[in-house]
Amino acid sequence: MKLWTRFKTAHGRFGFGVLQNDQILEYRGDMFAHPLPTGATIALTAVELLPPCEPTKIVALWNNYHALGAKLGKSAPVHPLFLIKPASSLAGPGETIRRPQAYAGKIVYEGELGIVIGKRATNVSVEAAKDYILGYTIVNDVTAAELIEQDPNFAQWTRAKGCDTFGCIGPVIAQGFDWREGAVVTRLDGVERQNYPLADMIFNPWEQVSRISQDMTLLPGDVIAVGTSIGVGSMKEGATVEVSIEGIGTLTNRMG
């Protein structure tokens, strides 16, 4: 399994490479088009990790786990249900989650698997979908929960989930990760709040890439946040949320 990471050095230089224990083997070129190793090795402690890719959009699913759907009494959808978190919402590993100035309500964490698109995908079949996935990352799909139902006529999913720093992704893109065996574990200030198997997804990653690519073109670096399951909860200022998926790592963000 290859763990791709993007970073910034203490001198402000941007780079990317493959994480190996506490070292990054640097690569050059385009992460999505045959990148080449530079031969250089950089200590993980010497860099700041960035979001592992720069999505033009994060497609975020709702109601994609049987367990959460059953708990909420919602029937399984016939097509992935989604909204878009914009590029401006992106936050990397370790980045502080910021409360929007004009919003005083509840902010929740949602630990999720993220699919990272590897190449331009339009009308892709389920069978071919695997070839369009570079790898997998971890997402904290942060949400200003009280905005969603604020208007009686229009559920404000985009507004609630689109704020700056609400699209936390990282720490790496795991190439070769097998989602079928994985589980998402979310800890709030060290206490486990979510622990659910990825196998409980309603639409699996290949079905998602296929279906969504029939709605809109997915571009290299775009992320699909596959939805969350039981255990979503409120984050207070100062709280730390760690979302872990064995094989990918742990995405840690603190609320400022």
Add this chain to the structure above:
Amino acid sequence: MKLWTRFKTAHGRFGFGVLQNDQILEYRGDMFAHPLPTGATIALTAVELLPPCEPTKIVALWNNYHALGAKLGKSAPVHPLFLIKPASSLAGPGETIRRPQAYAGKIVYEGELGIVIGKRATNVSVEAAKDYILGYTIVNDVTAAELIEQDPNFAQWTRAKGCDTFGCIGPVIAQGFDWREGAVVTRLDGVERQNYPLADMIFNPWEQVSRISQDMTLLPGDVIAVGTSIGVGSMKEGATVEVSIEGIGTLTNRMG
């Protein structure tokens, strides 16, 4: 009033400039940061017009006109209601609107004013909002109408409006345009279907930029589609939709 345009020459060169009658006065640099005239003039007939900017997101409003809200029996919202059309949905003037392969239902046009953001906007006041607007364009907010209510639990606004070629914008960005006097006129195959005053907006452009910038950072070139009013209707294959706003021009797209 300055009319900014982006274009591609017959030789495949990209450029931008100011439209003056049937000529483009070419500029260089960054359209959003003190561009400079090159001195060159290019005949409009010699180029293909592109979308006048490259938004990272199109923020598209729903229920933002008193007349349409009244007709639909919807109360006026207390905050702009919006979804995001992704960059992948962008189409320029003259570009063909394509039906998604997997969707056989009704596709509708929605003629709208578009606000083009001129500089990075976060938590901007209503008073200052004007300074963050480069100018105005025209939007055809194309929608796969039957997808919206397909799921009983989740209105699929993003999916219905996010398809490739469903974000038609252009032909230019009009700098100095006064929206208070304007009207949107939409013609389907030459027959007028929409004709409504911009002054009927619930949230005016300055309020929109202010409010939305409190939810998420708006970037140079981002577009806010301010919503549509009465007269939305179905487009069939082969139909031509022209959306006109005096002072900006006419955005023409044909459905392929």
